[in-house]
């Protein structure tokens with residue numbers, strides 16, 4: 001840790017990881033309700049559990065982004081964070097809002113649009129926290145060195161805040177409501193979040209491979225150009241069946257198919273940088289998460305996204321388990337892995353220790369990546385069967401669901417494995433050890449002192 | 452690797468191009484908004500009851516079990532066309548009644564079957580909800596869903 005104020009990131013990462021634990025636990029419960037449907041059906045019905053699962057996910061990912069920004073901006077800008085007090089104040093607001101939302105959900109206090117269930121006061125709290133954050137980091141960047149990484153990161157973070165404002169607009173017309181609901185949901189994950197993702201990956205590559213900044217930053221701009229050129233009009237893949245004009249079937253199909261390009265570019269980028277590396281960084285686990293992030297985002301977002309994005313396909317798969325399959329691998333690959341990568345990278349610096357527990361951390365990567373992939377496969381199979389029986393043959397929804405029991409059991413099994421992986425991860429980054437459990441082989445290249 | 456293509460060229464393409472796509476996207480949504488209000492959702496009037504029904508829908512977070520127009524959760528049946536599924540195209544009053552009595556009959560308590568909670572809605576809330584689902588079923592959705600099962 002070169003700058004004292006980077007320490008703020010530690011608090012953000014800690015809260016993020018606590019919510020990660022809550023998120024996967026709630027997911028497991030939701031998966032269990034699919035298997036044994038009467039579970040808690042009065043006390044804690046499925047909709048409340050799902051709300052906890054998805055909201056905890058989004059909030060912890062955002063907290064991770066904020067932490068990452070506070071960690072990397074001082075190093076990039078070569079200056080301390082403008083105000084650590086504002087940074088902690090922002091965190092307190094977010095924690096109070098989150099706890100308020102969670103307790104409220106348990107007592108059925110919520111709004112009613114998917115992912116945007118937070119009560120109005122929590123939404124406004126998020127806006128205030130975002131403003132404090134943007135002020136704090138923007139001032140920091142302006143007083144220090146400006147790099148492409150901070151430019152893109154800031155643009156992404158500003159975009160997150162600006163598009164979140166559409167969450168406050170809830171018209172009476174359901175079609176119009178959906179039109180702008182996607183301004184938050186789609187433009188976040190397939191637009192501005194990709195800028196954050198590319199910027200953080202670029203930072204990780206810069207630090208871990210030692211490749212020239214010029215090269216890395218050129219890649220960065222090329223990647224984010226691909227993201228926004230395809231992702232904005234790609235929103236059309238959600239406008240096929242909600243009452244919007246028919247031209248979206250063409251616009252959406254074409255541009256969203258091209259959305260695979262930025263994800264492919266991120267795979268090429270990370271692998272090319274590692275190939276051209278000029279140093280052996282000691283934190284292999286962070287490198288594994290970074291490469292895993294690019295690859296799994298390409299599969300989850302790119303391949304699984306393309307699978308159902310053409311309007312002729314989406315006509316049948318829209319709103320089935322195929323969507324759930326894609327949602328899981330895309331979120332996990334792109335944004336969960338991204339956060340776990342930067343956390344794995346930053347924690348040793350923040351705690352002033354050598355990167356310990358790497359083997360365990362890497363095991364947790366393979367368990368989680370394997371289990372999430374398995375979950376995606378089972379949900380995809382469930383989705384295909386569902387599409388055939390329900391959308392092609394016209395059988396009733398509940399009747400079809402009975403045929404899918406086996407897939408849901410397998411999804412639950414993979415969910416258990418994800419939770420085990422998550423526990424191992426938490427242990428590996430949070431609990432100190434004196435030495436690696438498995439020593440390095442004699443052939444291993446001496447770890448050069450790297451950042 | 453691609454030397455002629457400099458960092459500042461990449462940056463300018465990114466900023467310029469993104470702005471262009473943002474403007475096109477904004478223009479197309481503005482048109483879609485207009486199209487929705489005047490055409491695709493205009494076949495039935497958006498009455499006070501429909502608007503209140505949407506709030507009942509939201510207050511009870513139906514979306515986190517059901518899909519509506521294919522969006523939401525995948526735990527329970529699609530409701531964008533439930534009005535049609537209940538025969539509302541032929542007998543609207545009958546379909547409204549069926550929706551209301553469905554709401555009142557929950558949960559079924561059938562062991563091993565997914566349960567929908569009892570929301571204890573008032574008569575007026577039930578009417579509003581039925582009006583909302585009727586209005587939604589009349590949106591021109593480009594022919595989706597493929598069949599009445601949703």
Ligand code: HEM
Nearest residue numbers: 189237256259301305306308309318319323327330331334
């Ligand atoms: C990492 C980036 C991505 C994430 C996190 C993500 C996540 C999601 C989620 C959560 C949904 C479900 C939304 C809902 O609840 O209704 C969804 C839907 C969808 N996504 Fe993605 N996605 C990503 C990238 C992509 C890409 C690149 C494509 C296209 C190539 C794509 C195509 C789609 C389509 C077509 C749907 C609609 C599914 C339906 O009709 O039910 N996604 N995405």
Ligand code: HEM
Nearest residue numbers: 027028030031323324327331332411412415418524525526
């Ligand atoms: C870090 C890992 C995870 C991520 C990123 C994740 C993400 C998501 C997302 C984005 C959704 C909304 C999907 C949509 O609207 O299309 C969702 C729903 C869900 N998730 Fe997860 N999840 C994770 C772990 C789990 C685990 C471990 C389970 C346990 C089996 C699980 C079970 C579920 C269930 C049952 C739903 C509701 C799907 C429905 O509406 O039918 N998730 N998750």
Ligand SMILES: [Fe+2]
Nearest residue numbers: 186190235237
């Ligand atoms: Fe999308």
